[in-house]
Amino acid sequence: GALLLRHRRAYLAGFALSLDSIGLSLANPWVLRLAVDGIRAGASPLRLAELALAYVGVAVAGGAVRFLWRLRLLGAARTIEYELRNDYFAHLQRLPVGFFQRARTGDLMARATNDLTAVGRLVGVGVMYGFHTVVMFAAAGVFMVAIDAPLALMVLAVLPLVSVVFLVLGRRVHHHSEQVQAQFSTLSALAQENFSGIRVVKAFAQEQAQLETFAAAGREYVVRALRLARTSGAVWPAMTLILGLAAALVLWQGGAAVVAGRITLGQMVQFFGYLMMLSWPMIALGWVANIAQQGLASMRRIDEILGLRPAIATPPAARVPPDRRGAIEFRGVTFAYDGRAPVLRDVSLTIPAGATVAIVGPTGAGKSTLVSLIPRLWDVTAGAVLVDGLDVRAWDLHALRRQIGFVPQEPFLFSDTLEENLAFGLDGAAGPETPRTDSARVRQAAAIAGLAGEIAGFPHGYATPVGERGVTLSGGQKQRAALARALARDPAILVLDDAFSSVDTATEEQILRELRAFAAGRTTVIVSHRISTIRHADLIVVLDRGAIVEQGTHEHLLARGGLYADLYQRQLLRDALEAEDGAAGGDGAAGENGAAGKEGAVGVHLPEEELAGVAYDGRLLRRLLRYVRPYRGAVAVAVVLLLLTSAAGLAGPYLVRVAIDAHIAPGRLAGLGWIVAAYVGALVAGFALRYAQTYVMAQVGQRAMHDLRTELFAHLQRLSVGFYTRQPVGRLVTRVTNDIDALNDLITQGVVGVFGDLVTLVGIVAIMLYLGWRLALATLAVLPLIVAATLHFRVRAREAYRQVRLRLARINAFLNEHLMGMGVVQLFGREAQEQARFDALNRA
Numbered sequence: 001g002a003l004l005l006r007h008r009r010a011y012l013a014g015f016a017l018s019l020d021s022i023g024l025s026l027a028n029p030w031v032l033r034l035a036v037d038g039i040r041a042g043a044s045p046l047r048l049a050e051l052a053l054a055y056v057g058v059a060v061a062g063g064a065v066r067f068l069w070r071l072r073l074l075g076a077a078r079t080i081e082y083e084l085r086n087d088y089f090a091h092l093q094r095l096p097v098g099f100f101q102r103a104r105t106g107d108l109m110a111r112a113t114n115d116l117t118a119v120g121r122l123v124g125v126g127v128m129y130g131f132h133t134v135v136m137f138a139a140a141g142v143f144m145v146a147i148d149a150p151l152a153l154m155v156l157a158v159l160p161l162v163s164v165v166f167l168v169l170g171r172r173v174h175h176h177s178e179q180v181q182a183q184f185s186t187l188s189a190l191a192q193e194n195f196s197g198i199r200v201v202k203a204f205a206q207e208q209a210q211l212e213t214f215a216a217a218g219r220e221y222v223v224r225a226l227r228l229a230r231t232s233g234a235v236w237p238a239m240t241l242i243l244g245l246a247a248a249l250v251l252w253q254g255g256a257a258v259v260a261g262r263i264t265l266g267q268m269v270q271f272f273g274y275l276m277m278l279s280w281p282m283i284a285l286g287w288v289a290n291i292a293q294q295g296l297a298s299m300r301r302i303d304e305i306l307g308l309r310p311a312i313a314t315p316p317a318a319r320v321p322p323d324r325r326g327a328i329e330f331r332g333v334t335f336a337y338d339g340r341a342p343v344l345r346d347v348s349l350t351i352p353a354g355a356t357v358a359i360v361g362p363t364g365a366g367k368s369t370l371v372s373l374i375p376r377l378w379d380v381t382a383g384a385v386l387v388d389g390l391d392v393r394a395w396d397l398h399a400l401r402r403q404i405g406f407v408p409q410e411p412f413l414f415s416d417t418l419e420e421n422l423a424f425g426l427d428g429a430a431g432p433e434t435p436r437t438d439s440a441r442v443r444q445a446a447a448i449a450g451l452a453g454e455i456a457g458f459p460h461g462y463a464t465p466v467g468e469r470g471v472t473l474s475g476g477q478k479q480r481a482a483l484a485r486a487l488a489r490d491p492a493i494l495v496l497d498d499a500f501s502s503v504d505t506a507t508e509e510q511i512l513r514e515l516r517a518f519a520a521g522r523t524t525v526i527v528s529h530r531i532s533t534i535r536h537a538d539l540i541v542v543l544d545r546g547a548i549v550e551q552g553t554h555e556h557l558l559a560r561g562g563l564y565a566d567l568y569q570r571q572l573l574r575d576a577l578e579a580e581d582g583a584a585g586g587d588g589a590a591g592e593n594g595a596a597g598k599e600g601a602v603g604v605h606l607p608e609e610e611l612a613g614v615a616y617d618g619r620l621l622r623r624l625l626r627y628v629r630p631y632r633g634a635v636a637v638a639v640v641l642l643l644l645t646s647a648a649g650l651a652g653p654y655l656v657r658v659a660i661d662a663h664i665a666p667g668r669l670a671g672l673g674w675i676v677a678a679y680v681g682a683l684v685a686g687f688a689l690r691y692a693q694t695y696v697m698a699q700v701g702q703r704a705m706h707d708l709r710t711e712l713f714a715h716l717q718r719l720s721v722g723f724y725t726r727q728p729v730g731r732l733v734t735r736v737t738n739d740i741d742a743l744n745d746l747i748t749q750g751v752v753g754v755f756g757d758l759v760t761l762v763g764i765v766a767i768m769l770y771l772g773w774r775l776a777l778a779t780l781a782v783l784p785l786i787v788a789a790t791l792h793f794r795v796r797a798r799e800a801y802r803q804v805r806l807r808l809a810r811i812n813a814f815l816n817e818h819l820m821g822m823g824v825v826q827l828f829g830r831e832a833q834e835q836a837r838f839d840a841l842n843r844a
């Protein structure tokens with residue numbers, strides 16, 4: 001609503017142009033009438049030439065105005081869509097991590113793409129055609145009534161039937177297409193899961209089973225798509241039929257009126273003109289009703305998100321303590337995740353500024369939960385967390401998080417270069433060019449994190465891309481990258497949540513040595529499972545089932561002989577066993593790390609990549625035809641049906657000619673009824689034939705695409721894991737889903753459509769030649785122009801379409817990654833920069 005208002009100027013301009021265009025389109029039938037009546041009255045050739053010129057002039061002017069009109073309104077609509085999408089992402093960035101845990105990523109992405117497109121359609125074409133149609137109907141109605149009231153009323157009573165039928169069928173189409181969409185999401189989700197989890201699939205040799213699941217989902221998709229085709233295939237033939245019936249009515253009753261001398265033949269032609277002119281708006285009206293319905297539903301879904309109040313945000317009277325040194329206090333903290341049983345109970349703990357505190361305890365004790373309260377990833381259920389003496393809920397959120405360098409338990413990296421990932425939390429870091437000072441800090445942080453040596457060995461050093469979620473790095477490298485990213489921020493508080501779990505003990509000890517100098521003067525909170533890591537901490541806190549059970553120094557806790565001493569003993573035992581294993585097998589704790597590490601970072605392209613590229617856009621048509629071949633019988637049937645449809649279509653105008661020449665012009669009414677009856681017969685036959693043909697083709701297209709999709713999926717599954725590290729999963733998913741669908745459109749509409757157009761064209765030319773070769777040749781002279789223009793625009797449109805889809809795919813990939821890594825974005829205060837990146841994608 002507000003968005004519409006903001007763009008009201010564009011809309012008003014659009015409406016004004018719309019009125020112009022309607023005025024111009026109404027003028028054409030008028031010119032036609034003058035011409036026909038002029039011919040019958042024996043007008044001079046000069047007069048006819050004048051009228052022809054006027055006709056052309058009006059047509060050209062109408063086209064130009066229509067073009068401007070669309071440009072204006074569609075431009076406004078696109079801007080609205082763009083702004084809405086930006087707002088949507090901005091709002092998502094403000095929502096707490098808890099939200100992303102509850103919401104489904106796919107669903108949030110669908111809202112940003114499908115739903116936003118639906119809204120864009122509503123505010124664009126929806127508004128545009130809605131207004132246009134209503135005005136046009138009224139204006140043409142007035143003209144028709146002026147010519148002949150009884151005839152006009154008859155026709156105007158039939159015409160709304162078009163809208164009604166379209167609306168009714170459209171509803172059913174919408175229902176079925178939702179079913180198709182749902183199955184489409186299932187397919188996407190399956191593909192997504194498979195490609196992101198390809199390591200697991202391969203490790204467990206589940207390729208065949210996964211393929212079966214995918215193929216089964218694909219078959220269900222075909223069933224639903226065909227159900228949709230049965231309804232949607234009826235829409236256009238039905239429209240043609242009803243409009244044809246209206247034309248038959250004009251021919252019959254209008255013919256009678258001409259014979260009776262109530263109207264002239266020219267006026268009847270004019271009447272026909274209005275009828276044709278109204279046919280599209282009448283269809284558009286039904287269509288607009290559907291667009292409106294879908295657009296509003298989508299808007300509601302987007303509003304659902306936009307209407308959520310960020311539960312964790314900077315309060316109105318936010319403060320920043322003057323003395324920011326990093327003191328932390330938990331004061332009687334109780335915390336439960338979304339109404340579940342509390343996982344922290346009445347925890348009180350004071351960490352003086354500059355101290356190093358370790359938190360240990362069994363798995364599931366609540367350690368990660370506890371530290372995540374410091375940067376306000378979650379808010380306490382009861383009690384309070386204070387940083388520098390101020391409740392974190394009273395802090396300016398951005399300033400609070402700016403103080404903290406956080407290394408999460410699950411390191412999440414973005415699919416950028418190492419440099420960009422390490423500089424992620426730096427204030428100036430936006431885009432590929434990192435300022436020199438930042439670059440120095442990044443290198444220093446990498447050195448402390450023990451990563452500098454390995455980076456030097458990467459093919460592109462700091463410019464090496466890390467792949468989605470850092471897949472080209474080993475587990476230990478990822479953890480150290482996450483550590484370096486936190487260190488580079490130069491934080492007052494450093495939080496390490498089990499940051500060394502994938503690093504071997506020797507490396508860990510070395511990092512800790514380096515870290516000690518860095519940590520001097522900073523508050524450090526270390527969560528660890530390895531006691532060796534934390535024995536030197538100023539304070540060790542033992543957490544068990546959400547409560548602090550012990551605290552003190554290493555020596556103090558050992559002397560107590562409690563849970564800590566117990567954990568320590570067990571760990572000593574395990575270390576001893578591992579050391580033995582290592583001596584015997586020569587391949588101990590580093591095993592997990594080494595295996596993943598060997599892959600290293602890759603920048604080279606393997607031939608496989610090309611292979612998949614070919615499957616996608618290589619010698620496309622030939623490949624496509626291979627998939628259609630098994631269904632050639634059905635294709636043959638469709639072609640025959642197509643020929644018959646064309647024949648039926650061509651019979652109509654021929655019958656009109658006979659009616660005018662043999663009956664209406666000479667004033668012979670007898671027999672006109674039979675001609676009209678034949679005309680109706682041709683219409684009905686055309687309807688049935690076209691419907692059958694569409695359905696057969698849909699069947700072929702769906703089946704062939706199912707084969708292709710399944711094969712592509714199987715092929716992708718056979719590719720090595722290395723391939724997946726270089727390909728964003730989002731793009732692969734798009735290929736097995738969206739792109740396949742686009743191919744289907746190409747087959748069912750493109751190939752057959754072009755063929756059908758050709759057949760009709762040849763038929764029309766033949767009939768025109770038969771009617772009079774001179775006139776036909778004159779008319780045909782314009783044809784190359786039309787063909788050239790059409791081809792030109794088709795090519796341009798295809799390119800534009802490709803661009804749009806590419807852009808959507810990029811937006812999708814970006815969203816996918818950022819929805820998963822939103823916690824990191826928020827922890828590092830990167831919202832503004834990520835918004836700018838999203839904006840750039842969205843604007844493109």
Ligand SMILES: Nc1ncnc2c1ncn2[C@@H]1O[C@H](COP(=O)(O)OP(=O)(O)OP(=O)(O)O)[C@@H](O)[C@H]1O
Binds near residue numbers: 409498
């Ligand atoms: N996002 C979440 N939503 C709901 N429950 C959660 C969530 N994260 C953790 N929990 C639950 O809270 C409890 C504490 O989890 P937490 O991750 O804090 O343990 P931890 O001490 O860090 O364990 P670990 O040593 O395995 O990392 C667990 O019972 C866990 O199941």
Ligand SMILES: [Mg+2]
Binds near residue numbers: 409
């Ligand atoms: Mg944990």
